[in-house]
Structure formats: structure tokens, C-alpha cells
Amino acid sequence: MTIPPRGQQEAVASPAIPLLRSLTVERPPMSDHGLLDYVVRDDSLLWGRRGDGMIGFGESVRFESTGSERFALARDWWNSVIAAAKVENPMELPGTGPLAFASFSFSYTSTYASRMIVPEIIVGRTGDRSWITYTPADPLAELSINAAEARLAELLEEVSEERELSRGDDRLVAGTVSEDGYLESVAKGVAAIEAGRLTKLVLARDAVAELASPIAVAQVLRQLALRYADCWTYSVDGLIGTTPEMLVEVKGQVARARVLAGTLDRATAPANDPDYAHRMLSGDEKQRHEHQLAIDSLTEELGPLVSGMDSPAEPFVLQLPNVWHLASDVEARLRERADGSTPTALDLVEVLHPTAAVCGTPTKIAGEVIRELEGMDRGPYAGPVGWVDAAGNGEFGIALRGGVIESPCRVRLFAGCGIVAASLPEAELAESWAKMRPMREALNI
Numbered sequence: 001m002t003i004p005p006r007g008q009q010e011a012v013a014s015p016a017i018p019l020l021r022s023l024t025v026e027r028p029p030m031s032d033h034g035l036l037d038y039v040v041r042d043d044s045l046l047w048g049r050r051g052d053g054m055i056g057f058g059e060s061v062r063f064e065s066t067g068s069e070r071f072a073l074a075r076d077w078w079n080s081v082i083a084a085a086k087v088e089n090p091m092e093l094p095g096t097g098p099l100a101f102a103s104f105s106f107s108y109t110s111t112y113a114s115r116m117i118v119p120e121i122i123v124g125r126t127g128d129r130s131w132i133t134y135t136p137a138d139p140l141a142e143l144s145i146n147a148a149e150a151r152l153a154e155l156l157e158e159v160s161e162e163r164e165l166s167r168g169d170d171r172l173v174a175g176t177v178s179e180d181g182y183l184e185s186v187a188k189g190v191a192a193i194e195a196g197r198l199t200k201l202v203l204a205r206d207a208v209a210e211l212a213s214p215i216a217v218a219q220v221l222r223q224l225a226l227r228y229a230d231c232w233t234y235s236v237d238g239l240i241g242t243t244p245e246m247l248v249e250v251k252g253q254v255a256r257a258r259v260l261a262g263t264l265d266r267a268t269a270p271a272n273d274p275d276y277a278h279r280m281l282s283g284d285e286k287q288r289h290e291h292q293l294a295i296d297s298l299t300e301e302l303g304p305l306v307s308g309m310d311s312p313a314e315p316f317v318l319q320l321p322n323v324w325h326l327a328s329d330v331e332a333r334l335r336e337r338a339d340g341s342t343p344t345a346l347d348l349v350e351v352l353h354p355t356a357a358v359c360g361t362p363t364k365i366a367g368e369v370i371r372e373l374e375g376m377d378r379g380p381y382a383g384p385v386g387w388v389d390a391a392g393n394g395e396f397g398i399a400l401r402g403g404v405i406e407s408p409c410r411v412r413l414f415a416g417c418g419i420v421a422a423s424l425p426e427a428e429l430a431e432s433w434a435k436m437r438p439m440r441e442a443l444n445i
């Protein structure tokens, strides 16, 4: 066998970088529903909250990676794609121009391929500004506003079927982890904490929705978005849900995060006790401890990358339709690097994931104990999900309160709970059910 010269070897080893052409044009303001009017296809890519956000149609290019380098590989790929791209974007808003929707696995050991997808068409909205971005898959396609609108109209003609929700023949069955298995792993987790191996651990379980007819993804997403208005509703290549937790948002030089930890089920709350949530969360030592560990894990990792950080002294109580959470919004000013650049959303995701809100403290030991005790592959659950644009702006939530569509009639739901020394297995099991409620309601199962 002849060994090719070095240049050729490299060309073979690294996947070819696509030469993208992309055009963004501002559009008239949307209706009051905003982006929701466009959530009509089952295969769209979505990141949205209160009618703002981005929806993607079609696929121009994608990149997949696995293992411990999955974030770095994705970032390098995206940087090369952007460096090679021809971009026309007169708007200077984060989220305009070409962008990639992305979903990363929770663990480097997962068989789930982390993925970045650049859609052919993106429709976006921030308040009264809205736009369309066209990044054709075909290198010879005409790149103009007319071609973009024509392609969008074509894609919107193929809307998905609505599904009758009140069906009795759908079933929710045990996943890889049974309820008893979960109780046992929580008890073992508490024992590991008591033995001094770690301070906090997040243990999750799954359940499978078996549907009698194919899931109507668009319908489910609209319901999640309408009902969970304070959450970010996402859909990336079969991963769907509505998350209350922002791992990191980067807009220019500013990074923000919403840290959650500490949960109270609203379904079992007493009536006529307006102070209940505050007392049981803000006034409870176990919940406060769990929350503080999640904040510490974020601020410690963020610290070296920022020149200033605002982290509130007291968490607030976030009320969602299913649960209350202890929540803290952290804001930081990103520090300039020697070359004058600041960290991008993907840089920060790599550094911040996983926080103690979904893994534990200390991180490395918690990861090991999760692998020992949990007994399942989390796949993209509890991993970063969101988008990144050409300037490095982006929003990455933690993929919670969601599921993975394994086939049209099968959706795997996931939920987990922070375990500390004072945790009781039965209470954590009940909490995991409360966290599956958004998806169960939207699926009516």
C-alpha cells in the first residue's frame, strides 16, 4: 500500500467542510402568536419561548460527534463552516444569519450522537423584529428573498396531521429503570453520600409512551409551548420537550444562566396556603443546600471566563404549571481573550456541562456514581440543547421535561432528581413523576 502525502492524508481524515451560502432578510412583524403559527410540521427544529425564538425547516448540513471531545469537535466544525461560508445578513441581532440547532449527549459514554443541524430555512422572531434565513442545501440554488419565501411556502404546505388526544389505547410502560429499581438506586445514592463519597447526586429514570397511532409532534410542541410559557420549548431531530433551565445564553459579551434545583410538586400542595411554596423551598435547608451546590458548580466554572458576575444572594420561587422550583438567574460579562475575542456559546457549554443540577458534586465522582447506579444511557436527556449562530451567540437549555421519539409510536420520557443525604426514595420517585407531567399531559397519556 502506498502512503499518500501528508496533505492528502489530512483531507481524507477530516470531513469536507461545506461551503454554505446564506441570506437573511427582515420580515414584517408576526401575529401575536409569533413563532407558534409556524409550528405545523413534525420534522421542524424549534427553540422558542413566548412566541420568540427560531424554527428551522429542511436540512442543509449536519455534523455528529460522540465521546469526550464531542463539544470541541462540534465547535471546531462550526468555526470552519462559518469561516468558509458566504453570509449576507444585514440584521445585527443574535439568532439572525445562519445557525445550527444542536443537541449534545449528557455523557461522553453515551451511544447517542451529539448533533448540529443547519436548516435550509429559519424563521425567527425577537419581539417586533422577525426574519427569514435561507441557507440552501443545493450549491446551485438561487439565493434571493423570492427563492427563500417560495421554499418556505413549499415547506409550510406539508403540515402534519392533528391527532385526536382522548384515546384510551395509548400506554405508558416502564422504561429501562423500573420504579423499584429507581427506589433502590436512590437508596444506594444516599448511602454513597452518607459514606462520604460525594455530596450531591442526580439520579434519573425513564418511562416509555407507547402510542396507538403516530405522535403528532407539532401539536405536542404547541401544547408544551402554550402551557409552559416560562420554559424554552425545543425540538431537535426527535428530542422534544420544554425546559425551565437555561444552562447558558450568550448575547454579545453577556452570558446568562437560570439555575434550578429544589423542587416541590404543585399537585399535592394544600389549598389556601399561599406561603406554602416559599416555606417549603426557600425555608427548607435540604432544598437550599441542593440549590446552592448547583449555583456553586456554575459560578466556579464560569469564574475564569468572565470579568464580572451577578449572582443573587437569595433564590426566587419559579412557579410552573406542574412544580415550583428554587431558581437563580446569574448574569456575567465575558472576559476578552488575548486575541480580543470572547467565549462563544459552544465554548461555554463545553465548560459548564454538566452542572450539579443534573449531575452532582463533585462532578467527576457524581458522573461515576450515576454510571454505576442509574442503569441506563441518558442519551440527550439532561444534555445541552439549543442553537449557536455565526457570531457565537446562542442559547443552550438543559434538555429536561422531555423525551426522545424512538419511532413514530414510541416516546421515551426521562426525569431525574437531586439526591442529598436527607433524600427519601419515595419522595424522589414522586418528584420524578411530577417532572414527567408536562410530556404526559401533552401526549395525554
Ligand SMILES: C=C(O[C@@H]1C=C(C(=O)O)C=C[C@H]1O)C(=O)O
Residues within 6 Å of the ligand: 202, 204, 245, 260, 261, 262, 263, 325, 357, 358, 382, 400, 401, 414, 415, 416, 417, 418, 419, 435
Ligand atoms: C433532573 C431534572 O431536573 C433538575 C433537578 C431538580 C431538582 O432535583 O430539584 C430541579 C430542576 C432541574 O435542575 C429533571 O427534570 O429531570
